[in-house]
Amino acid sequence: MAPQKMRDDNLSENHFVADILDDVASLLNQQNASVFRVRAYHDAASYLRGLPHPVRLDYQHGGKRGLDDLPTIGPSIASTIAEVLDTGSSGLLDRLRGAADPEMLFQTVPMIGPALARQIHDGLGIDTLEALEAAAHDGRLATINGIGPRRVESLRHSLTDMLARRRPRQAPRDRQQPSLGDILAVDQVYRSNVDRLPTIKPRRCNPTGDIRLPILHTERNEWQFTAVFSNSPTAHRFGKTRDWVVIYFERTDQPEGQVTVVTEHGGMLDGKRVIRGQEKTCIAHYEALENRHLQSQ
Structure with a gap:
């Protein structure tokens, strides 16, 4: 290939x-994200x-x-660019369009086929590779039938290799996440405003195209949040599509993470909103709230 043609092809990738x-910025704007976040994507483009x-x-x-260092x-945004350069697509853009397909994404990891991805x-x-990696480190992945310790360890290494260049130099187990109070506050704001929020039309589990999911973009204490009702097959199967809320979060020094907030049934947390997989922390959180309430009386 001639040098000029090669240069033109490489620069076309920039475009x-x-x-x-620009597509991310436009969708964020349509979905009422902060002006600052919308402008940041447009300026980067x-x-x-x-x-x-x-x-x-x-x-x-x-x-x-190397991307962070660019004006x-x-x-x-550097993480988004890195993902596009690695895969040719953006999970964030797919999510904003309602086109995300986590099962296909998980199948890009060695040793994960369609059945295991499901x-x-x-x-x-x-829904994300970052969340999958976190689950491989905190023990949740080992709870899936057919995944033993050796397979978990192999998946950890594969995910580390796949994600290493896209994130800050930080061990997955050292990742931070927003306070439980902030996450539950975002969940409350989302569920209290579903009738006033913009919506997306998911492609998965939506054969008639009638399902519209409210979506919230907000910020709290230096964290950026996106909240949306779960549209997973499990949520549909158990009739929880208006109860389970998936909350994505990120901060400038932290890769994206996600949690699912649900209504607990039975036990000490009956009727309360809890983060799935963090029930013990939620018990402590609600006990602290109750103690503060009693002390204020």
């Missing part, structure tokens, strides 16, 4: 990535279109850090 960033060299070179030489490219998604209620 391809920029188009995806404009910068990439004017970049005189292929952005892939920055990624190849410095990983996600107007913050950590969250088990993981249904059993753990997770």
Whole structure:
């Protein structure tokens, strides 16, 4: 290939990535995300279109850090660019469009086929590779039938290799997440405003196209949140599509994470909103709230 043609092809990739960033910005704007977040994606897209060299070179030489160092490219957008350069698509864009397919995404990981991908998604209620990696480290993945200790360890290594360049240099087990109070507050705001929120039309579990899911973008204490009702096959099977809320969160120094908030039935937490898999922490949270209430009387 002639040098000029190769250069033109490489720079066209910049425009391809920029188009995806612009699409993200447009959807965030339609879904009432913060003006700052919308502008950040548009500004990053404009910068990439004017970049005189292929952005892939920055990624190849410095990983996600090499993208972070570019003007107007913050950590969250750097993660999006890295994913597009690695896969040709953006999970964030798919989610905003209602086109996300977690089971297909999980099948990009070695040793995960269609049946296991379905088990993981249904059993753990997770949608991203980052959440899958977290589950491999905190013990949840080992609860899936057919996944023994050796397979979990192999999946950990595969996910580390796949995600290493896209995130801050930080061990998965050292990741932080928003306070439980902030997560439950976002859940409350979401469920209290479903009739006033913009909606997306998911492609999965929506054969007639009639399902519309309210979506919330908000910020609390330096964290960015997106909340949406679960549209998983399990949520449909148990009639929980208006109870289970999936909350995605990220911060400039933390990769994206997600939790599912549900109404607990039975036991000490009966009738309360809890984060699935963090029931013990929720008990402590509600006990602390009750103690503060009693002390204030």
